[in-house]
Amino acid sequence: MTTMGQLIKGLYKENPVFRLALGLCPTLAVSTSVENALGMGAAATFVLLGSNITISLLRKLIPAKVRIPCFIVVIASFVTIVELVMGAYLPELSKSLGIFIPLIVVNCIILGRAEAFSSKNGLALSILDGIGMGIGFTFALVLIAAIREVLGDGKLFGYMVFGPGFQPALIMIMAPGAFITMGLLMGYFNLLDEKLKRKAEGKR
Amino acid sequence: MDLGQLFAIIIGAIFVSNFVLMRFLGLCPFVGVSKDSDSALGMGMAVIFVMTMASLVTWFIYTYVLVPLDIVYLRTIAFILVIATLVQFVEMVMEKTSPTLHRSLGIYLPLITTNCAVLGVAVINVDDFMVTGLPRAASFIYTVVNGLSAGIGFTLALILMAAIRERLDLVDIPKPMRGIPITFIVAGLMAMAFMGFAGLKIG
Numbered sequence: 563m564t565t566m567g568q569l570i571k572g573l574y575k576e577n578p579v580f581r582l583a584l585g586l587c588p589t590l591a592v593s594t595s596v597e598n599a600l601g602m603g604a605a606a607t608f609v610l611l612g613s614n615i616t617i618s619l620l621r622k623l624i625p626a627k628v629r630i631p632c633f634i635v636v637i638a639s640f641v642t643i644v645e646l647v648m649g650a651y652l653p654e655l656s657k658s659l660g661i662f663i664p665l666i667v668v669n670c671i672i673l674g675r676a677e678a679f680s681s682k683n684g685l686a687l688s689i690l691d692g693i694g695m696g697i698g699f700t701f702a703l704v705l706i707a708a709i710r711e712v713l714g715d716g717k718l719f720g721y722m723v724f725g726p727g728f729q730p731a732l733i734m735i736m737a738p739g740a741f742i743t744m745g746l747l748m749g750y751f752n753l754l755d756e757k758l759k760r761k762a763e764g765k766r
Numbered sequence: 767m768d769l770g771q772l773f774a775i776i777i778g779a780i781f782v783s784n785f786v787l788m789r790f791l792g793l794c795p796f797v798g799v800s801k802d803s804d805s806a807l808g809m810g811m812a813v814i815f816v817m818t819m820a821s822l823v824t825w826f827i828y829t830y831v832l833v834p835l836d837i838v839y840l841r842t843i844a845f846i847l848v849i850a851t852l853v854q855f856v857e858m859v860m861e862k863t864s865p866t867l868h869r870s871l872g873i874y875l876p877l878i879t880t881n882c883a884v885l886g887v888a889v890i891n892v893d894d895f896m897v898t899g900l901p902r903a904a905s906f907i908y909t910v911v912n913g914l915s916a917g918i919g920f921t922l923a924l925i926l927m928a929a930i931r932e933r934l935d936l937v938d939i940p941k942p943m944r945g946i947p948i949t950f951i952v953a954g955l956m957a958m959a960f961m962g963f964a965g966l967k968i969g
Contacts, residue, residue: 583797583946587882591790631850638843646839661889664842668882670794737788738957745943745950752942 568690572698578671579702580751585671588662589703590740596719599707600700601655605644605663607696610672612640614680614692621681633676634667641666671699709743710734775908779915781963785883786923787956792883796924797949799874806928810921812874814914816856817887820849821913824888825906828896845888853879887916926956 578584585606592602616636617624624632645663648656656663666672675695680688711717714734716724733739785791792813799809824845832838857875860868878884891912895905930952939948 584794586793586797587790590793631847634846634850635843638846642839642842645842661886661893664845664889665791665882665886667842667846668885733958736957736961737790738954738961740790741950741954741957745947745954748950749940749943749947752947756942 565690568687569694569697572694572696573701576695577698577702577751578674578695579699580748582671582674583748584674585669585699586744588665588669589699589706590744591662592659593703593707593710593740593743594735595711595715595717596704596707598655598658599703601648601652602659602662603696603700603703605648605659606666606669606672606699607693608644609637609640609666609669610675610696610699611689611692612643613637613672613676614688615685616640617676618680618683618685618688624681629681630673630677633673633681637672637676638667671695706740706743706747709747710739714739772908772911775912776915777963777966779912780919780922781960782966784919784923784960784963785886785916786920787953787960789886791886792881792920795874795877795881796920796927796953797946799877800924800927800931800949802932803925803928805874806924807921808870809874809877810917810924812871812878813881813883813920814917816849816853816875816878817884817917817920818910818914819852819856820884820888821891821909823848823852825891825896825909828892829902829905841889841892846885849884849888850879883916883920887913890916923956927953930956 572578574581576582579586579589588602588606592598613633613636617633620632620636641664644666645656648659648663675691679691683691708718712723713731714736716722716728716730731739734743779785783789786793786796795809795813800806827844827848828838828841832841832844853875857868860871860875891909895908895912898905900908927949931949934948934952943951
């Protein structure tokens with residue numbers, strides 16, 4: 563795969579949320595506003611990049627039998643860094659993301675990439691993979707958050723989108739809205755996939 | 767410590783802020799293991815057990831190790847290691863002492879290590895009961911009860927979902943929506959129903 567391919571594979575082809583159904587909990591929980599989504603995406607991308615780099619460098623030193631605990635310690639260390647930095651410089655964001663910052667540790671995307679990619683590939687590829695997957699995760703978060711914020715709050719990035727007569731559907735920024743948006747988006751991505759496949763077959 | 771408060775914690779963790787439907791914790795097993803009610807029950811039991819144990823153990827680690835040594839900022843690393851070890855340990859003990867139980871729950875145990883609901887309950891316990899200056903006995907009991915109730919709430923949602931999905935198998939669903947997407951839509955409707963509990967005022 564080319565460099566560009568590594569970077570954009572997370573957007574659609576291997577999108578961690580819509581295609582692989584990984585990292586669902588933070589995706590649904592923090593997608594109440596685009597701002598939160600971007601914060602979460604940035605935090606997860608940082609951890610993903612850090613853990614991919616570290617694990618790729620250490621991949622020949624880590625014994626296969628205890629690799630999972632080793633990966634978890636590496637990931638947890640980066641999460642702690644994020645927790646402390648965010649608490650110090652972005653206290654408001656840190657408050658609104660709440661327990662989902664420490665829970666980046668158990669985000670299956672990060673452990674999944676460590677196990678499936680960076681423990682088997684060199685440094686350069688692992689960095690690209692980390693950035694690519696981070697972009698894909700952030701893209702999914704922002705997409706869901708944008709839909710929920712616009713419909714549920716009438717805003718985007720905190721700015722009003724519609725006129726004052728708009729009645730926001732409050733349900734969209736509450737729990738049920740998250741599940742339903744997610745379900746519909748996943749269904750849409752499946753449909754898109756099928757169409758693309760049919761098109762590719764038609765060409766042949 | 768009073769019983770009213772305890773009751774509020776139990777109802778809160780099971781219904782009002784149900785871990786799966788309201789707090790979005792443990793969605794991977796919720797989607798993955800809810801295909802039939804037998805495995806849902808097995809997974810649920812394993813989660814109840816591990817969550818209760820994890821709450822108990824992380825309380826001791828927090829109160830007697832992290833706070834005295836003034837390394838509270840390491841709690842994420844400490845908790846995840848403790849939970850991973852605990853799950854491994856439970857699996858080994860279960861294999862030796864009760865092979866029957868191990869056969870029915872064993873395959874779910876490794877999945878639980880990366881279940882964010884378990885680490886989630888440990889972190890929520892710290893935020894709700896340990897840094898708030900409650901007396902030690904009260905904070906201990908609240909913590910364990912919260913772990914147990916959160917596990918029960920998770921199991922309730924999982925079993926309800928499994929029962930619905932067994933029926934969904936017989937329904938004509940548009941092809942792109944089959945599987946995970948329709949599960950999310952159903953979860954959304956369930957969450958709407960669970961929102962009804964939010965009006966409860968207890969304690």
